[in-house]
Amino acid sequence: MAKLDQKKTPFFDKIKAYGKSGTTPLDVPGHKLGSIHNEFREYLGTNAFLLDANAPRGLDNLSKPKGVIKEAQALAADAFGADHAYFLLNGTSQGIMAMIMASVRAKEKIIIPRNVHKSAINGLILSGAMPIFMKPYIDTELGIANGIDIDELKETIEEHPDAKAIFVINPTYFGVASNLKEIVKIAHEHNMLVLCDEAHGSHFIFNDKLPMSAMEAGADMAAGSIHKTIGSLTQSSILLTKGNLVEPSRVQSTLNVLQTTSPSSLFMASLDTARSFMATKGSKLLDNLIQMADEARKEINQIDGFKAITKSDIINQKGFDYDETKIMVKVSDIGITGFEAYNLLSMESNIQMELAETHLVLAVLSIGTTKKDLDNFVSGLKKLKDYQKDIKIKHKIRFTYPDSYTRPREAYHAPKKYVRLEDALNEVAAENIMVYPPGIPLVIPGEIINQEILDDLEFYMEQGSTILSDTEDGYIKVVDKDLWYKYEGDL
Numbered sequence: 060m061a062k063l064d065q066k067k068t069p070f071f072d073k074i075k076a077y078g079k080s081g082t083t084p085l086d087v088p089g090h091k092l093g094s095i096h097n098e099f100r101e102y103l104g105t106n107a108f109l110l111d112a113n114a115p116r117g118l119d120n121l122s123k124p125k126g127v128i129k130e131a132q133a134l135a136a137d138a139f140g141a142d143h144a145y146f147l148l149n150g151t152s153q154g155i156m157a158m159i160m161a162s163v164r165a166k167e168k169i170i171i172p173r174n175v176h177k178s179a180i181n182g183l184i185l186s187g188a189m190p191i192f193m194k195p196y197i198d199t200e201l202g203i204a205n206g207i208d209i210d211e212l213k214e215t216i217e218e219h220p221d222a223k224a225i226f227v228i229n230p231t232y233f234g235v236a237s238n239l240k241e242i243v244k245i246a247h248e249h250n251m252l253v254l255c256d257e258a259h260g261s262h263f264i265f266n267d268k269l270p271m272s273a274m275e276a277g278a279d280m281a282a283g284s285i286h287k288t289i290g291s292l293t294q295s296s297i298l299l300t301k302g303n304l305v306e307p308s309r310v311q312s313t314l315n316v317l318q319t320t321s322p323s324s325l326f327m328a329s330l331d332t333a334r335s336f337m338a339t340k341g342s343k344l345l346d347n348l349i350q351m352a353d354e355a356r357k358e359i360n361q362i363d364g365f366k367a368i369t370k371s372d373i374i375n376q377k378g379f380d381y382d383e384t385k386i387m388v389k390v391s392d393i394g395i396t397g398f399e400a401y402n403l404l405s406m407e408s409n410i411q412m413e414l415a416e417t418h419l420v421l422a423v424l425s426i427g428t429t430k431k432d433l434d435n436f437v438s439g440l441k442k443l444k445d446y447q448k449d450i451k452i453k454h455k456i457r458f459t460y461p462d463s464y465t466r467p468r469e470a471y472h473a474p475k476k477y478v479r480l481e482d483a484l485n486e487v488a489a490e491n492i493m494v495y496p497p498g499i500p501l502v503i504p505g506e507i508i509n510q511e512i513l514d515d516l517e518f519y520m521e522q523g524s525t526i527l528s529d530t531e532d533g534y535i536k537v538v539d540k541d542l543w544y545k546y547e548g549d550l
Contacts, residue, residue, distance in 0.1 A: 063137040065338035070131040071328040073118055078109025087113050087321070110325045121146060121322040122315045131331045138338040139264050139283075140274040141299035143307050145314055146330050147282070148322045151258040152178035153314070154282025154298040156185055158254040159226070161305070161313040162280070163188040165468070168222040169254075170215050173460060174204040176256060177491050179226060180467055180503045187468040191219050192460060196377040201368070201389060201418050205378035206230075206237035209245070216249055224252040229260050229273050229281070232414070232499075233421060234382035235373055236260070236270035243277045252304055255281035259423070260382065261297070262288040265341035268349055270380040279304050288384070288425050289341075291333040295326040337426070344426040349383050352424055355433040356386060364393040364447065365440055368419075384424045388440065391418040394448030403446060408439030418452060461506040464538070470504035474542035477534040480516070483508050486537035494519050494526060508537070 084091045093100055093108030100108060112118065119126035128146070136144035147153045155178040163169045165187025171179065173192040183190055193211050195204035207227060216222065225246045230236040239255070246253045255273035257263075261283035263272035273281035281299045285291040300310060359367035368387040370380075390400040401415035413423040422436060464470070464487040475489045486508050493500040501519075502512050519526060 061137045061338055063134050065134065065138055065335055067134060068131070068328075068331045068335050069127045069134070070119075070324075070331040073127045074110050074112060074324050074328050077112055077115060077118060078106075082115070084112075086115065107325060110328050112324050113321060114324075118324070121148075121318065121327070122320070123311075128327065131327070131334075135297060135330070135334050136299065138334050139261075139297070139299050140272065141281075141301050143300045143310070145298040145300075145310065146322075146327055147296040147298055147314075148294060148319060148326045149317060150286075150294050151256070151282045151284040151296040152176070152181070153317050154296055155179050155254075155256055155258075156182040157298060157310065157313045157317055158280045158282060159183065159188060159224075160186045160316075161309050162224045162252050162254060164223075166466070168219050169224045169226055170212070170219065170222045170251070171226040172204070172207060172228060174231065174499050175226065175228065176258070177493055177500055179256065180491055180500055183467040184471045184504065185468075187466065188223075189466050190463075191215060191222060194460065198373075198376040198378075200376075201387070202416060203233050203235070203419075204231055205235045205373060205376050207242060208377070209238060209241055212242060212245060216245065216251070220249065222251055224254055226254045226256070227273075227278070229255045229257050229263075229276075229278075230270060230380075230382050232259060233387055234259065234385035235378040236380040236382065238379040239271055239273065239276040239278065247277075252280070253278040257281040257283040258296075259284065259287060259385075261285055262337070262341065262345065262384065262425070263382070265337055266345035266349070268383070269345070270382060274299055274301050277301070280310075285330055285333055287423070289333045289337050290425065290427060291329040292326050295323075295330050297330065341426065345384070348424060348426055348428060351428070351430055351433055352383055352386055355437060358437045359386075359388055359440060362437075362441055362444070364444065365390060366392065386422040386424065386436070387419055388422075389419045390440075390443065391452035393444065393446075394450045394452065395443065395446055396452055399446070400443055403443055404439045407442055408435065410436060410439045461502060461509050461512065463505055464507050465505045467504040470538055474539040475536050476539040478537055480513060480533060480535055483513060483535045483537060484510060486535070487540065489536045489538045492516065492526065492535070505538075508535070 090108055093105045114120055119128035132144045159182030163186050168189045168191050170191045172195050193215050196208050198205050229239055243253050255278045257273050263269045279302055284296045286293045286295050356367035359365050366389040373381040396417055397415035397419045400420050401412050404410040412420045414421050470489055488502040488506050488508055491500045492502050501515055
């Protein structure tokens with residue numbers, strides 16, 4: 060448990076005092092503590108601008124903290140059970156890239172599940188590391204991955220004993236957690252670091268009814284989205300480290316490569332206060348949230364044709380644990396896809412879901428969720444019955460494991476060309492192509508494009524999903540293998 064006074068908010072207190080000090084602002088930012096009366100300032104008010112200072116004397120420096128930022132980060136480390144904490148202002152994506160860059164160098168191996176977020180692939184591009192992909196457990200009914208198979212992990216380690224690190228998603232976007240404590244034990248027995256994408260699990264440490272957090276399990280590093288589940292401003296996250304296998308100076312220098320040199324004091328203040336609030340009040344509020352979510356699931360499961368996924372359902376599909384602050388609802392049994400349900404809930408009931416998949420929609424809850432929110436959700440689902448169809452949704456998301464032609468970094472820097480989608484079979488991808496959310500690539504740089512990838516891409520496009528890539532309509536960017544010989548092996 061926390062040992063420091065978690066009621067303290069040292070950075071927020073200092074920046075608040077500065078904003079009220081009457082300072083003459085002859086530095087940046089240009090709004091001069093809210094002196095420009097544009098439409099945004101008139102709507103937002105003065106206080107946000109008074110907190111938006113650039114790092115005046117006495118307010119510390121994020122690149123080399125020695126004062127109130129250092130104190131605020133120490134409080135965060137204490138609250139999350141870590142040895143060190145680092146504020147991230149470019150999202151958890153920055154933390155994931157930093158973990159990989161700080162742990163695995165060019166051409167070294169990292170064991171990693173294939174259902175990772177695009178930021179992990181970008182970390183491979185920046186570091187030059189070689190991914191060794193593992194197959195997660197697959198829930199074939201819902202078309203989602205349910206975490207790491209321990210036997211698969213052991214086999215992968217036996218085949219690649221020279222790997223430097225193991226990357227774990229704790230939990231998946233859908234809330235499924237792996238047996239992290241066992242994974243850490245196995246990894247450390249083989250002198251491998253454990254890096255955790257905890258974008259959707261920052262709240263775990265604050266309630267024992269939730270899955271085990273990365274720091275509790277003894278992981279070496281974890282990046283968490285405080286903005287997703289704890290309540291700081293969007294884009295503000297945290298990187299945590301623990302143990303003697305991680306060198307703090309290397310972590311800080313890596314973050315300085317990726318971090319802006321003009322960090323937002325507003326974001327840091329929101330991190331400071333969100334941490335304090337959760338550390339002092341979070342356990343009780345999470346108890347209440349878990350109870351409300353359980354009641355909502357029971358109500359949903361009384362609606363004919365819908366299935367709200369329970370922890371027991373996840374465990375029956377070989378998931379190890381489940382974050383019960385998420386509500387996953389299978390809607391495909393009434394003849395509509397999750398994509399249709401997502402749009403209908405928005406248009407008919409003014410409900411914004413987190414994401415849709417072929418068979419389901421996902422609601423992400425937090426201590427800010429109210430009983431009224433969940434009542435509206437249940438009512439909105441009942442309205443979907445008006446759109447019931449007498450058809451069977453057949454498409455199941457495939458989890459393909461394309462053959463690798465080269466490392467992501469080499470493919471990223473290789474000569475490229477555009478080809479039409481119908482001509483892309485057996486070409487080597489030169490970019491990430493993904494549906495967002497969740498941002499898990501269908502194909503990554505260096506992988507050989509197979510027919511299943513093209514079929515899935517066509518399906519998602521037909522559903523109106525947001526496809527993130529550099530690809531022009533009808534085209535895809537691939538490696539120009541005719542020019543490859545000039546670059547192969549140089550990066």
